[in-house]
Amino acid sequence: xxxxxxxxKKRSPFRIRVEPRLSEPPAWxxxxxxxxxxxxxxxLGGVLISFAGGDPIRSYQHIAKASFGDIGVLSDTxxxxxxIILAALACSVAFRMKLWNIGAEGQFIMGAFGASAxxxxxxxxxxxxxxxxxPVMIIAGMAAGAVWGFIPGYLKAKFNVNEIIxxxxxxxxxxxxxxxxxxxxWTEGGFQMSPKFPQTAWLPRLLEYAKTFPAFRGLTxxxxxxxxxxxxxxxxxxxxxxxxxxxxxxxxxxxxxxQYAGINIKQNIIWVMMLSGAxxxxxxxxxxxGVVHRLQTAPLAAGYGFTGIxxxxxxxxxxxxxxxxxxxxGALILAGREIQPSGVPKMIQGIILxxxxxxxxxxxxxxxxxxxxx
Amino acid sequence: MISELFSVTxxxxxxxxxxxxxxxxxxxxxxxxxxxxxxxxxxxxxGQMLLGAFAAFFVALTTGNLWFGVLAAMIVGALMGxxxxxxxxxxxxxxxxxxxxxYLFGLGMSDLLFQKLMGTVETVKGFPxxxxxxxxxxxxxxxxxxxxxxxxxxxYLLVPAAxxxxxxxxxxxxIRSVGENPDAADSLGVSVARxxxxxxxLGGVLSGIAGASLSIALLNVFQQNxxxxxxxxxxxxxxxxxxxxxxxxxxALLFSMVNSLQLWIQVLGIPIPSDIAVMMPYVLTILxxxxxxxxxxxxxxxxxxxxxxx
Numbered sequence: 001x002x003x004x005x006x007x008x009k010k011r012s013p014f015r016i017r018v019e020p021r022l023s024e025p026p027a028w029x030x031x032x033x034x035x036x037x038x039x040x041x042x043x044l045g046g047v048l049i050s051f052a053g054g055d056p057i058r059s060y061q062h063i064a065k066a067s068f069g070d071i072g073v074l075s076d077t078x079x080x081x082x083x084i085i086l087a088a089l090a091c092s093v094a095f096r097m098k099l100w101n102i103g104a105e106g107q108f109i110m111g112a113f114g115a116s117a118x119x120x121x122x123x124x125x126x127x128x129x130x131x132x133x134x135p136v137m138i139i140a141g142m143a144a145g146a147v148w149g150f151i152p153g154y155l156k157a158k159f160n161v162n163e164i165i166x167x168x169x170x171x172x173x174x175x176x177x178x179x180x181x182x183x184x185x186w187t188e189g190g191f192q193m194s195p196k197f198p199q200t201a202w203l204p205r206l207l208e209y210a211k212t213f214p215a216f217r218g219l220t221x222x223x224x225x226x227x228x229x230x231x232x233x234x235x236x237x238x239x240x241x242x243x244x245x246x247x248x249x250x251x252x253x254x255x256x257x258x259q260y261a262g263i264n265i266k267q268n269i270i271w272v273m274m275l276s277g278a279x280x281x282x283x284x285x286x287x288x289x290g291v292v293h294r295l296q297t298a299p300l301a302a303g304y305g306f307t308g309i310x311x312x313x314x315x316x317x318x319x320x321x322x323x324x325x326x327x328x329x330g331a332l333i334l335a336g337r338e339i340q341p342s343g344v345p346k347m348i349q350g351i352i353l354x355x356x357x358x359x360x361x362x363x364x365x366x367x368x369x370x371x372x373x374x
Numbered sequence: 375m376i377s378e379l380f381s382v383t384x385x386x387x388x389x390x391x392x393x394x395x396x397x398x399x400x401x402x403x404x405x406x407x408x409x410x411x412x413x414x415x416x417x418x419x420x421g422q423m424l425l426g427a428f429a430a431f432f433v434a435l436t437t438g439n440l441w442f443g444v445l446a447a448m449i450v451g452a453l454m455g456x457x458x459x460x461x462x463x464x465x466x467x468x469x470x471x472x473x474x475x476x477y478l479f480g481l482g483m484s485d486l487l488f489q490k491l492m493g494t495v496e497t498v499k500g501f502p503x504x505x506x507x508x509x510x511x512x513x514x515x516x517x518x519x520x521x522x523x524x525x526x527x528x529x530y531l532l533v534p535a536a537x538x539x540x541x542x543x544x545x546x547x548x549i550r551s552v553g554e555n556p557d558a559a560d561s562l563g564v565s566v567a568r569x570x571x572x573x574x575x576l577g578g579v580l581s582g583i584a585g586a587s588l589s590i591a592l593l594n595v596f597q598q599n600x601x602x603x604x605x606x607x608x609x610x611x612x613x614x615x616x617x618x619x620x621x622x623x624x625x626a627l628l629f630s631m632v633n634s635l636q637l638w639i640q641v642l643g644i645p646i647p648s649d650i651a652v653m654m655p656y657v658l659t660i661l662x663x664x665x666x667x668x669x670x671x672x673x674x675x676x677x678x679x680x681x682x683x684x
Contacts, residue, residue, distance in 0.1 A: 052486050052491075161663045166660050180650060313471060343485025347479055353471070354475040
């Protein structure tokens, strides 16, 4: 350090240097940097909104009111957050191993397809009780998502095919696959959607219990939220408390060390991609059975997989933080439906992600200002 | 025979629109090729294209000059590229993830500007077909190749130009060396940062033109999310083409011909499930990656930020 300062000595009164952090920063530091990045992103977004002729303060106020204003909209926010939680969990486990799974979107869609096939094929008759219907749909959704994760995982492990490209391509294949079944096989009278599912294939919603708890009237929050939270807790235990999680983290942090430790990296690539796909598929199942209640392209291929990428990054890949971050993004998406101009939420998501990534720089490096005096 | 004449006409139609539809892929993929050869994966092409498409359309609509539109798309693309370069080169961002951020930004921002500045879908009179003298009179071939608009010709001329720059010039050598072995390039006095800034901004400019080619030369409208995945395919085409301009051309033609075939199938009302046909190019891209991955090597430093060892 001292040498480099001496070498760098110039006439300028001070110079700014960037050097890698050698020691771990204090525990509060990453949280503070992330928070600062969020604030910067919101300010930048505000500047752009006003640049485009909008009123940033009112836009943000509107977002806050339209998503947390009362119990009804809060419930809607949570409904929007539910698929994001699962998509983000899917991304987080892959990213943890530095597997860049950009295909949560496609795995989500396949999960919705797999769950719907149980109803529409039909594998189970419509009068099947819910207690059987829902678990079978969950398994089918996760299995379909896992298959969609297995393909890029296998291709990466076996042939070293870049997973960013393969998962990206599989997103489009998934949409076309779903469209084929919707338009060609399960169409409802030629419309671009399948028939509505029987109520036994719907995830339970709060409003069903309004007789006992009047406060639940009209609330559409469904069991998917519980599924998402349980999945997050289980994933937290897998990542931080299990041997497998240790292997995943070690491969992500230091693949060479993992190799020397005798960890089978290729096998882990396949398993982690399948786990990632299964989680995204579960998200698709939850959305189709909890909200849409039929197979339909637009509400299912709505970009939850991409939002999941941002949320996973915002939460620093921590499964429990993902729940909180998802609710923030659920609010943003919900408010986006009414907010004018309509591009604002997507744009802000993009700015947030770029700012977060840029802020990672502050975690890995520190900026040193050298004063000229000796 | 009437039916035969009909099928020949259709065939010419399919090929002509296939040639035309390759245009946005070519601009965006060639731009991306430069970036990747220098070691930078830009996944934000889709966002750059959307902003470029909007800028071109809006400027062409308000000024009445299509070239101003193209220029606006280039400037917007360059600015997006500059931002991307700062985030990747100076801040060492994870490129796959930050690209998604730029995509969402472009998607939202173009929508926001569209709502604020236009509000309704309008159309412009785009670049007209430009008949090449003599060549356009050749039966069949003339209609397919030599009766296109100027942005289409430009896209095809870009391919040999890119090949020449990458393989026959000092600049190309610098780009390739920065992508293969940035440490060695750096020690020989090549500024890794400057080369990467250049290629990313060039990629942004070309993505902007790709967007413009959609909004003021091919479709002549602007709609929200009008690229619908074109930009992501353009990135995949670079892998498909093995990081070589001619390979990229092959991939772009394959995609555009399949698209064109599909459009004609729909126009003619042939009852083939088009969704299955839609999947084919994507599946094929993956298969090509599997087939070529052992023979065609990606630039060694692709997606790796450069850090000088002091």
